[in-house]
Amino acid sequence: MIYTVTFNPAIDYVVSLDAFNPGEVNRSQSDYKEAGGKGINVSRVLDRFGVQSTALGFVGGFTGKFITDYLTEMKIKHDFVSLKQDTRINVKLKADGEESEVNGVSPTIDEEAYKQFLTKFDLLRSGDIVVLAGSLPSSLSTSVYKEIVAMLKQKGAMTILDTSGAPLEEAIHASPAFIKPNHHELAELFDTEVKDDQDVVQLASRLHQEQQIDHVLVSMAKEGAIYVGKEGVMKLSAPKGTAIHSVGAGDSAVAGFIYSWQKSDNAEEAAKYAVAAGSATAFSKTLCTKEEVELLLSQVQVAHL
Template structure:
């Protein structure tokens, strides 16, 4: 079973306005609400690929109930730890000129809540996969992901990690099986400047060899991605298209890699599908479908570098 862990979920409230004017009354042209958070997005995309998963993490209050009801309506399994405080709401405002986000305050995660989640993970086996994705609530230590990866590694459970900043810096010390930094996050990890592909490959190789991370997929937006792992080094081009929906593109790439890796056990094909999935979501108004990914797949040219 695939388990996705979202420690900091949210209701994503997406509002479309015309010509936004600060300090004035703006009326929305359309809006919608959906369950958000990187791990939850991975579960949603996997479901669209026909793959079952169970969503774990923390939810609370009426906003938390919206998230669980939303996932139930999509037939996505979930087993969240219940909090007393409300789950946050993130507002994403799309105007004609730009997209603006305002993320809500995270609820407090008490020690007993965190321990309950760890107890859930302790019951998993090497037949499972765990996706750890998204930011951390302020009440959790930056070492939370590192602790989870280390614990799961001891049980032989492969971990897929998608986060950034201090939590990423901490977690790579425990050697997750897969990480997906963008090239800016990769530069920050080593506090080095990236000028070209050779720099990206050099730093990604250090993650692969020194930190023993089996799969490193570095995303570069319109410039595609670079994969470094046991299968070698590959440069992948990005499909051409108009980006209309940035939210969930990275999560779709993670889901795409998992889906194809489980199907073929081929890292090259998994990376190719991941790039196509991320682009398919970016080109759509919502998360990608399998048909949309497969339509873009031929455009993702894979060049073996090493």
């Protein structure tokens, strides 16, 4: 079974305008709302690939109900802990050819709610996959991901981690099976600069060897990605296309890796699918479909370094 965890979900309210004029009334050309949050996005993409998962995390209020109703309508399983405070709303503003974001304030997760959340893993079996994705609310310690990774590993689960900053810096010491930093986050982890592919390989190799992380996939936008792991070191080219929608591209890459890894047990194939999936979402107006990914797959070229 696959579980996705989103500590910080949101309603993503996406608004498109010709131009944004501060201090004036601006009228949108179009807008839409969808259930957001990195783990939820992974569940949504997996669903588009025909793979079932269960979305875990925390929701509250009328905005939380929107998220659960949204997932129920899509027939995606979910088992959230209910909070008294409303789930946040994130505004994604598209104007003048640029994307801007205003992210809402996260609700508080108290000790009782957190303990209730941990019980969701009581029935976890060896071989299950758990995706821990996104930021942590300020009400939780930055060590939460590290603690959960350690607990899940004892249960024999494969842990997929996609976060940044202090939560990532701490969690890598628990040796998750897979991480997907971008090259900026990788540089931040080691408090250094990443100038070229060689720097990326060197730092990713340290994560693989010193922290015993099986799969390190470093995304580099239009430059593709570098994989370092059990099956060696690879540079993967990015498909060509026009970036339209960056939100969810990284989550699509995570879903792509999981989908292909489950089928093939081959890191090269999984990394290729991840790159194609991330690009397919970036080239689309919303999260990618399986058909869109497989149209791009042949463009992802692999060079073994």
